[in-house]
Amino acid sequence: xxxSDYLDLIIxxxxxxxIYAAMAVGMTVIYGVMxxxxxxxxxxxxxxxxxxxxLFNRFHIDPVLGAILALPxxxxxxxAMHWLLVRWLPKSDTPTLSSLLLMFGVxxxxxxxxxxxxxSEDSSILTPRTLxxxxxxxxxxxxxxxxxxIAAVVSLVLLQIIFNRSWFGRSMRSLIQNPYAAKxxxxxxxxxxxxxxGLGTAFAGFAGALLAMLxxxxxxxxxxxxxxxFVIIVLGGLESVSGVAxxxxxxxxxxxxxxxxLPASYQPAISFALLVVVLIIMPKGIAxxxxxxxxxx
Amino acid sequence: MRSSxxxxxxxxxxxxxxxxxxxCIADVSAQDxxxxxVVLPTTGGEAKAGQYQKEGIELAIKQIxxxxxxxxxxxxxxxxxxxxxxxxxxxxxxxxxxxxxVMSSDKANAVIGGxxxxxxxxxxxxxxxxxxxxxxxxxxxxxxFSHGYKYTFGALSPIFLLGTTTAEFLGSLVDQGKLxxxxxxxxxxxxxxxxxxxxxxxxxxxxxxxGYFTVVLSEKFELHGTDYSGLLQxxxxxxxxxxxxxxxxxxxxxxxxxYLQAGLHHQIISYGARGxxxxxxxxxxxxxxxxxxxxxxxxxxxxxxxxxxISDYKAAYGRSPDSWYAATAYDATRILAQAIEAAGSTNxxxxxxxxxxxxxxxxxxxxxxxxxxxxxxxxxxxLVTQNKPGDxxxxxxxxDAATGPPIAPRx
Numbered sequence: 001x002x003x004s005d006y007l008d009l010i011i012x013x014x015x016x017x018x019i020y021a022a023m024a025v026g027m028t029v030i031y032g033v034m035x036x037x038x039x040x041x042x043x044x045x046x047x048x049x050x051x052x053x054x055l056f057n058r059f060h061i062d063p064v065l066g067a068i069l070a071l072p073x074x075x076x077x078x079x080a081m082h083w084l085l086v087r088w089l090p091k092s093d094t095p096t097l098s099s100l101l102l103m104f105g106v107x108x109x110x111x112x113x114x115x116x117x118x119x120s121e122d123s124s125i126l127t128p129r130t131l132x133x134x135x136x137x138x139x140x141x142x143x144x145x146x147x148x149x150i151a152a153v154v155s156l157v158l159l160q161i162i163f164n165r166s167w168f169g170r171s172m173r174s175l176i177q178n179p180y181a182a183k184x185x186x187x188x189x190x191x192x193x194x195x196x197x198g199l200g201t202a203f204a205g206f207a208g209a210l211l212a213m214l215x216x217x218x219x220x221x222x223x224x225x226x227x228x229x230f231v232i233i234v235l236g237g238l239e240s241v242s243g244v245a246x247x248x249x250x251x252x253x254x255x256x257x258x259x260x261x262l263p264a265s266y267q268p269a270i271s272f273a274l275l276v277v278v279l280i281i282m283p284k285g286i287a288x289x290x291x292x293x294x295x296x297x
Numbered sequence: 298m299r300s301s302x303x304x305x306x307x308x309x310x311x312x313x314x315x316x317x318x319x320x321c322i323a324d325v326s327a328q329d330x331x332x333x334x335v336v337l338p339t340t341g342g343e344a345k346a347g348q349y350q351k352e353g354i355e356l357a358i359k360q361i362x363x364x365x366x367x368x369x370x371x372x373x374x375x376x377x378x379x380x381x382x383x384x385x386x387x388x389x390x391x392x393x394x395x396x397x398x399v400m401s402s403d404k405a406n407a408v409i410g411g412x413x414x415x416x417x418x419x420x421x422x423x424x425x426x427x428x429x430x431x432x433x434x435x436x437x438x439x440x441x442f443s444h445g446y447k448y449t450f451g452a453l454s455p456i457f458l459l460g461t462t463t464a465e466f467l468g469s470l471v472d473q474g475k476l477x478x479x480x481x482x483x484x485x486x487x488x489x490x491x492x493x494x495x496x497x498x499x500x501x502x503x504x505x506x507x508g509y510f511t512v513v514l515s516e517k518f519e520l521h522g523t524d525y526s527g528l529l530q531x532x533x534x535x536x537x538x539x540x541x542x543x544x545x546x547x548x549x550x551x552x553x554x555x556y557l558q559a560g561l562h563h564q565i566i567s568y569g570a571r572g573x574x575x576x577x578x579x580x581x582x583x584x585x586x587x588x589x590x591x592x593x594x595x596x597x598x599x600x601x602x603x604x605x606x607i608s609d610y611k612a613a614y615g616r617s618p619d620s621w622y623a624a625t626a627y628d629a630t631r632i633l634a635q636a637i638e639a640a641g642s643t644n645x646x647x648x649x650x651x652x653x654x655x656x657x658x659x660x661x662x663x664x665x666x667x668x669x670x671x672x673x674x675x676x677x678x679x680l681v682t683q684n685k686p687g688d689x690x691x692x693x694x695x696x697d698a699a700t701g702p703p704i705a706p707r708x
Binding site: 215 | 518523
């Protein structure tokens with residue numbers, strides 16, 4: 001392989017990391033505050049994809065604009081979902097079986113609704129930019145992947161700003177760090193949880209709409225992304241937005257480069273292996289490891 | 298007190314006896330039809346192809362039942378087909394357990410199922426266990442038919458033949474001067490027996506025809522992948538002239554999309570038995586032009602029965618049959634009906650023996666005859682099709698069935 005081939009692979013890994021970060025960030029937000037492993041995330045991704053598809057097909061709205069419109073729509077949907085179902089779950093500092101079962105059930109219901117409404121047909125969004133690429137010397141950069149990458153970076157930065165600067169972000173952080181102390185100083189945990197669930201669902205819908213530009217989809221869309229999303233948030237540290245970026249990048253680099261030396265059929269096994277290794281060696285993820293190192297030095 | 302207890306026991310006895318009688322009556326009435334179990338994926342990754350197969354089967358059932366059903370001599374009358382359908386959700390474990398359920402609890406006389414290879418392999422262990430014939434119209438890996446099973450039948454020609462037909466066709470392009478001799482091939486196949494057989498078929502032809510092609514890359518990938526950028530980079534660095542993949546429909550669409558986005562170009566592209574599907578056209582538009590596919594059936598076949606099938610299918614479902622999926626399932630149902638009539642019985646063993654000898658003349662499939670070999674698998678020739686601009690698809694091989702010339706190398 002030439003230096004240009006390596007550069008090509010690095011760029012492809014970065015773009016893939018963008019896709020992974022976009023799909024995982026919503027799940028991280030919900031886990032961080034509510035300690036819910038949101039298995040319905042796959043269903044929200046699927047709904048986001050169909051949201052962009054319907055807007056594109058019926059109203060000729062560009063899928064990028066569709067993804068932006070998905071943010072407020074799914075924020076409200078997530079809040080409604082919280083009010084209707086999630087708020088009844090028992091409060092806990094650790095993921096509970098009841099939350100896992102509830103979210104799994106929600107996913108199955110959403111999936112079957114998808115089949116009822118859209119059938120088993122695969123849908124896709126074909127625009128002039130679907131197959132377009134930006135040429136950088138010998139290297140082709142797919143335009144839609146680049147758009148998803150930029151959107152992922154913007155949403156991570158935005159989320160970090162919300163986390164650090166807003167009243168809501170401070171409430172979220174305090175609940176992540178110490179829910180009991182947060183309540184003592186007056187943080188409304190119920191309201192914060194509702195907004196957090198809305199925010200996580202909004203980013204899931206946003207990601208689904210973006211992914212609809214990259215893949216064909218049906219009601220089962222989201223399933224292959226679920227495990228990777230989980231690996232990324234475990235890798236990055238279960239409660240950290242910046243950790244999502246690190247986790248997505250590590251997984252993307254590993255998957256892309258490992259194929260050059262290992263048979264390509266081992267690619268999915270890498271996610272599983274990484275999940276096991278991370279859970280054993282650094283249960284707080286890479287972000288936790290870096291924080292510990294910084295404290296030591 | 299004693300008399301009321303006796304009365305209670307007597308009433309219970311009558312209730313239980315009536316209940317058993319009711320079941321007996323239900324069972325007798327069940328024998329007034331032929332129960333056909335159908336287990337296919339209509340949800341999950343293979344939903345699309347599974348749905349088409351289901352439609353093909355149901356069209357055949359509808360046509361048979363419209364004529365009064367199948368004549369069963371031992372009953373002295375025609376019996377309609379009653380379908381019991383289960384969706385396996387593209388899950389191998391579920392597929393196997395549903396076939397078991399339809400054979401044991403639902404007492405099916407025969408079962409059609411097994412799209413795709415992975416699901417077919419899981420299901421194929423059940424027929425001999427329950428001694429009920431099972432026909433797959435969507436799994437063609439040789440491994441399914443190499444265990445010596447007696448009740449397992451396949452309406453698709455072997456994948457090995459798909460590989461050799463593809464290589465033979467490419468060889469014919471070399472002979473015609475459309476391709477140069479000694480071109481390099483990159484082989485990228487799904488990590489299933491389907492993919493393994495495809496590679497074997499290609500390599501078998503190449504080894505028997507030295508000098509035509511060399512394989513410079515042979516890789517496998519997992520089904521239903523989302524990112525092939527690393528794999529496609531490997532294809533790029535192999536500097537191959539021909540890109541041959543063996544993929545299922547979702548992987549074909551994802552891989553071809555990423556292939557085009559990566560700016561790759563080869564003189565020939567093929568995704569095995571996938572190519573002309575409308576979903577791929579919808580997702581990629583002109584990005585699927587010039588792709589070659591070796592298929593079990595094409596709607597371009599000039600047989601009158603194939604054209605009638607297309608018009609019947611359109612009338613029933615309001616759209617054309619997409620690629621080969623519905624046609625093989627339709628003929629699998631028809632050959633089963635023929636075998637039941639020949640057996641003159643609804644006894645599963647007798648149906649199995651009749652299926653082994655059955656020969657469906659007037660088949661929709663290439664060669665117009667469907668029959669099963671000694672291992673239970675059909676063995677008719679493949680067609681090679683090529684997508685052309687403007688959503689056109691031509692049969693380009695064999696020559697006597699061709700509807701247009703092959704365009705090679707790809708512009």
